[in-house]
Amino acid sequence: MVSRRWRVTVDPRRCIGSGICAGAAPGHFVLVDAVSIPLDELIAPEDSVLDAAESCPMEAIAVRDAADGRVIAPEP
Amino acid sequence: MTETRQDSTTRAYPFSAPDRLDLDPRYAQLRQHEPLTRVRLPFGEPAWLATRYADVRTVLGDPRFSRAASVGRDEPRITPLQMASGILSMDPPEHTRLRRLVARAFTARRVEDLRPRAREIADELLDRMVAGGPPADLVEAFATPLPVTVICELLGVPVADQGRFHVWSEAIVSTTSLSPDRIREYIDNLYAYIGELIARRRRVPTDDLLGALVRARDSDDGRLTETEMVQLAAGLLAAGHETTVTQIPNFVYVLLTHPAELARLRADPALVPSAVEELMRYVPLGVASSFARYALEDVELGGVLVRAGEPVIASLSAANRDPEVFDDPDRLDLTRAANPHVGFGHGVHHCIGAQLARMELQVAVAALLHRLPGLRLAVPEPELEWKSGMLVRGLRKMPVAW
Numbered sequence: 001m002v003s004r005r006w007r008v009t010v011d012p013r014r015c016i017g018s019g020i021c022a023g024a025a026p027g028h029f030v031l032v033d034a035v036s037i038p039l040d041e042l043i044a045p046e047d048s049v050l051d052a053a054e055s056c057p058m059e060a061i062a063v064r065d066a067a068d069g070r071v072i073a074p075e076p
Numbered sequence: 077m078t079e080t081r082q083d084s085t086t087r088a089y090p091f092s093a094p095d096r097l098d099l100d101p102r103y104a105q106l107r108q109h110e111p112l113t114r115v116r117l118p119f120g121e122p123a124w125l126a127t128r129y130a131d132v133r134t135v136l137g138d139p140r141f142s143r144a145a146s147v148g149r150d151e152p153r154i155t156p157l158q159m160a161s162g163i164l165s166m167d168p169p170e171h172t173r174l175r176r177l178v179a180r181a182f183t184a185r186r187v188e189d190l191r192p193r194a195r196e197i198a199d200e201l202l203d204r205m206v207a208g209g210p211p212a213d214l215v216e217a218f219a220t221p222l223p224v225t226v227i228c229e230l231l232g233v234p235v236a237d238q239g240r241f242h243v244w245s246e247a248i249v250s251t252t253s254l255s256p257d258r259i260r261e262y263i264d265n266l267y268a269y270i271g272e273l274i275a276r277r278r279r280v281p282t283d284d285l286l287g288a289l290v291r292a293r294d295s296d297d298g299r300l301t302e303t304e305m306v307q308l309a310a311g312l313l314a315a316g317h318e319t320t321v322t323q324i325p326n327f328v329y330v331l332l333t334h335p336a337e338l339a340r341l342r343a344d345p346a347l348v349p350s351a352v353e354e355l356m357r358y359v360p361l362g363v364a365s366s367f368a369r370y371a372l373e374d375v376e377l378g379g380v381l382v383r384a385g386e387p388v389i390a391s392l393s394a395a396n397r398d399p400e401v402f403d404d405p406d407r408l409d410l411t412r413a414a415n416p417h418v419g420f421g422h423g424v425h426h427c428i429g430a431q432l433a434r435m436e437l438q439v440a441v442a443a444l445l446h447r448l449p450g451l452r453l454a455v456p457e458p459e460l461e462w463k464s465g466m467l468v469r470g471l472r473k474m475p476v477a478w
């Protein structure tokens with residue numbers, strides 16, 4: 001069986017470099033020149049990444065199901 | 077190269093009593109020559125003070141620095157009482173669990189929905205102020221009721237009760253303006269008041285933010301304790317009272333004392349958003365620095381080895397004037413393009429109300445420029461009364477004419 005994967009993206013035009021995601025999910029986001037970048041675009045499901053996406057004030061982070069592109073976070 | 081701690085002397089901090097919105101020149105000297113320095117605050121153990129932009133961002137953003145570790149320590153601070161719980165005393169993942177519950181109410185998108193209402197409030201307040209004729213106190217007539225009405229409507233707190241909770245919310249930002257007993261009493265009153273509003277929502281559910289918190293609490297998946305809910309709501313109410321309220325008159329003061337920049341802004345109101353960012357960078361709102369972060373392991377910072385267990389405070393105001401990041405940092409430039417200031421902090425505790433405050437500040441500045449083209453101080457500048465004994469700098473009153 002293929003395990004589920006998530007695809008994590010950050011929209012650099014929306015990100016204001018608050019550093020919230022990099023602090024809430026340190027293994028997953030890093031700030032480069034005041035813009036957040038996901039360390040890995042494809043990840044195993046992980047709660048802290050959902051938390052980061054829900055906490056981003058700009059809704060710049062999207063977590064999708066890698067298989068079908070369904071948005072997992074943030075909630076609409 | 078790593079310095080040993082004997083090389084630096086311990087300085088009393090804050091370096092001086094606040095004078096208007098001037099930043100003590102010692103910040104610039106330290107940033108250049110001793111980016112991490114030992115300081116002793118009026119209360120608590122000695123600390124490191126970070127003044128460089130890069131180091132300030134590390135202290136606030138790097139998980140090796142902790143707020144939760146301040147609990148149980150005699151935290152360096154300028155307030156007599158120590159904040160021992162609440163959102164600002166937590167680290168991820170507990171912090172994230174709590175913050176997530178309210179974060180979505182403060183996203184840029186949700187805040188945008190509130191803008192028309194904020195404009196309407198601003199217009200009504202200015203109608204009333206103009207009808208009363210000059211002079212008027214801008215603090216009382218405009219800068220206070222605008223953010224207070226916005227945060228009350230968002231939370232679902234009756235604006236009519238303002239007379240009760242406005243006094244109490246000062247306790248959250250008081251250093252010496254209130255006695256420790258009075259601070260405790262006011263905070264208890266504020267919690268009791270929020271408790272009443274919550275009890276009411278358990279009888280009659282509402283769809284405001286307080287109602288949403290009550291639902292999150294009562295869905296009973298252990299996400300939120302009763303105390304956490306009350307503290308969080310009280311914190312939002314008080315923060316919504318004491319920050320933007322102070323910053324609006326500060327912005328007006330800076331603009332009135334920089335007439336050339338004010339003229340540029342009047343000529344091109346499209347500059348308002350960048351002007352608000354520049355004013356956020358330029359105004360050293362805090363009297364001191366951030367809340368202390370404790371190193372969880374040895375960390376090399378600013379040429380110094382900060383040992384595990386040592387507290388560091390980060391100066392947002394010094395970081396915002398770092399020439400490594402901002403060209404000609406002591407100059408107010410309302411058209412400054414890149415402006416990654418840390419006026420709202422950085423990292424997981426980055427101000428949850430930042431988007432809301434930005435929107436309110438934009439609405440306030442735009443409305444004042446548009447409606448009061450002749451806005452000016454109604455008293456000579458030296459007669460302005462500044463607050464004292466508070467965490468933030470600001471005007472007690474701001475008599476203006478137009």
Ligand code: HEM
Pocket residue numbers: 136163164165175227311312313315316317319320323361366367392418419420421422424425426427428429430432433
């Ligand atoms: C111009 C206005 C404001 C300024 C300059 C400001 C500044 C800040 C700063 C610097 C921090 C971080 C403190 C630290 O890390 O040590 C912070 C945190 C916070 N602010 Fe604001 N703030 C403003 C408006 C507001 C408003 C309107 C609200 C309420 C809706 C608010 C609620 C909070 C809360 C709850 C935190 C703690 C967040 C956390 O610990 O995760 N602030 N603010």
Ligand code: SF4
Pocket residue numbers: 010014015016017018019020021022035036055056057058059060061
């Ligand atoms: S939380 Fe959002 S705005 Fe802040 S750094 Fe991460 S992606 Fe950027």
